[in-house]
Amino acid sequence: MIEKNNALNFINKVHAYLDNALSENESSQFIKTIHSDPALLAILNRERNMRTFMKNNLERKTVQNKLIESIKGQLY
């Protein structure tokens, strides 16, 4: 089980890993670490699920042609 005083560092690593901000070596080391403890793996999975949930539920907006035509009309 992760110690409390290491928790923030671990969570920082989780974010960096999911944000693709770790080097290849750091990622490999991180994966080894989390697979050594199911509780750590669970934290990673929950964080990943949260992001997936956000991505799936924040609607991407569409753009109507009239906006594009309006922009172009003011430029050329």
Add this chain to the structure above:
Amino acid sequence: MMEDKSPISREKKIEIFENELLPHIEALKTFAFYLTYDEEEANDLVQDTYLKAFRFIEKYDKGTNAKAWLFKILKNAYINEYRKKSKQPDKVDFEEVINYHESDDLAQNKYYDLEEQIVENMMGDEIVRALNSLPSEFKTVILLADIENFSYKEMAVILDIPVGTVRSRLFRARNMLKELLKKYAFSLGYKDYRGQNKEEEEEL
């Protein structure tokens, strides 16, 4: 990306505009919408962004990161011109929420178990409402990172802040969002709140 270039022909400007800048219009519209929460203002913001981009197109290096350049223009336009008249004032005393992150609570499984159940029981409108409640600086980093997949370095350029600040702001923003969702779930009874008490729902 931003250094002065020698003048380019109008035809070349239009070619760059059409091929490199316009393809990002839906991403810009999405970003603008979640900043303003107003369809019309979002369209205006996107339009202003493209007009500015065209005006300063000599400062853009063809073939480089057009999306990041456009997002930076839009973010600056929003801060300078739109936020003052926004219908969505910042609602949260975020220092209170940030204190959560700086405590030891992250090491407690109870929080994460709870959070997992909240996510499992949530619907999309709740995440939108919670995101909308964040101060714009924090909402912005979540949108850039989690919706548009910008790297820390790209966000640093867009926001004009150091990479370390991007990282810490993002960390705080995500915790604030979770805290809001947790409070929201509790306020609605947590386990079986769906369909209950719409008046409480309006309070977030």
